[in-house]
Amino acid sequence: MALNVPGLIAVVVFYALTLATGLWAAWKAKKKEQRNRQTEIAIVGGRNLNMFVGLFTTTATWVGGAYINGTAEIVYLPSRGLAWVHAPLGFAVTFILGGLFFVKPMRSKKYVTMMDPLQEKFGQTMGSILFIPPLLGDIFWFASILASLGATVRVILDVQGYMSIVISACTVILYTLLGGLYSVAYTDVIQLFFMMITLWICVPFALLNSASENIAYTAVRELYQGPWIGEIQPSYIAKWLDDLAYLSLGGIAWQIYFQRVLAASSSKQAIITSYASGFLTAVMGVPSILIGAVAASTDWNQTSYGLPTPNERGESNMILPLILQYLCPTYVSVAGLGAIAAAVMSSADSSLLSSSSMFAYNIYKKLLRKKASDREILCVMRLSMVLLGSAGMGLAFLSSSIYDLWFLSGELVYALLFPQLCCALFISGTNTYGSAAGFFVGFVLRLLGGEPSLKIPPVLRYPGCTLVDGIYVQLFPFKTFTMLVSLSTIVLVSYLSQVLFMKKMLPIQWDVCNVFRKETPQHQQHELAEQERLRQD
Incomplete structure (x- = not known):
């Protein structure tokens, strides 16, 4: 496969647009820093995000590269199917429960990070120990989504994956470092909007391709593999419920979520934003579900991909870019690549800001240097962004087990941090x-x-x-x-x-x-x- 030059140009333009938006937001944040506390501007945006920006950036908390790629993969897998897709429902429940119980006590007390109530309740040292699971989770999450982007670029553009990993990481680090939450929030708007439009553009082309059967027919009948609707065997019901509870409850105890709701101008706005984000998160999963269903209904021998199938080649995790590449026209697959890049960057900047915020504010300021000035905290925060981003970028080249490491660290957050947060607040x-x-x-x-x-x-x-x-x-x-x-x-x-x-x-x-x-x-x-x-x- 030759280098996809138009696709490469389109991706460069998209990255330039994202970087320009991030730099504009950084300039806006800089103006506010001259009148307000620099630390709060960088971490919670001065607590004045409007409803529109707040909705998009809160939705981007969990709607990212792993969300859209993983949902399509699970629908496609013969051993799973739609019945085992937890993410759209689970993360929607996360936002609803967060809005019902957690947002008001956190926002009304004007906490800066999720670690504040933990340190207030259990002491600075214990709070610092509780910082370890989400720190590992953010680093592994940053690495895994960069790795998925690298693999996607390799499929669609025939460009070495490491180039996209390095470029994406540097772009995210630059605009997040300069603008903090303002850059993250405003780039989330264009990234999520672009993702919504382009994925829905790709769906009709995939559905109508001659190599794919009607997904309504293959939902309940075996054709190229088992029905993509899937089933939950009685012995697996407890495990299914466990996975759903893990996503629904475990998704609350993350700084990337509270970073957004704490930036709202009021508790009421934060609650409404959380509810609306739950609905939008579920809607954002629909294109990936349809693409996964198309993949399960496709005779791959009728495409240039050929046989064996992606599942037999061990490439199920790449099913979304494979559908874009082999079942859609070139210009559509390029648009789809832009959607994936947007999803990855919207998640990457969040995890980077999350871990660096907690380290600078809760570890450095509250434990190591209690008299540190705002400027000093901001410098530490930016330095930690570079170090953590570099660590995540390095781990992205070892992508075979990074996503599994993130999943394990996410389970540790669910098992260890969620009960601690409940005790601290309630x-x-x-x-x-x-x-x-x-x-x-x-x-x-x-x-x-x-x-x-x-x-x-x-x-x-x-x-x-x-x-x-x-x-x-x-x-x-x-x-x-x-x-x-x-x-x-x-x-x-x-x-x-x-x-x-x-x-x-x-x-x-x-x-x-x-x-x-x-x-x-x-x-x-x-x-x-x-x-x-x-x-x-």
């Missing part, structure tokens, strides 16, 4: 001891559950654990079980520690986290210390 009386115990128990339980995609066998085999193609698969909803055990541990250990210290069953000197010392009058602390010394003598 359950009074929880403390640092409970937080540490819940983190440890959840971490150990999740690792003992194994990870088939990374060839990590389960040490703890839950009921229904079965051997599939030589790999143990947990059919028990162990991810949600781990999250609930972690939540219960936080609450139980918190109240147990309160009883032990406040009833003087443990000496106050053992309160190494200073949770209860501050609740005991100073003279009483001295008296208790003296009593303990005499008892030991």
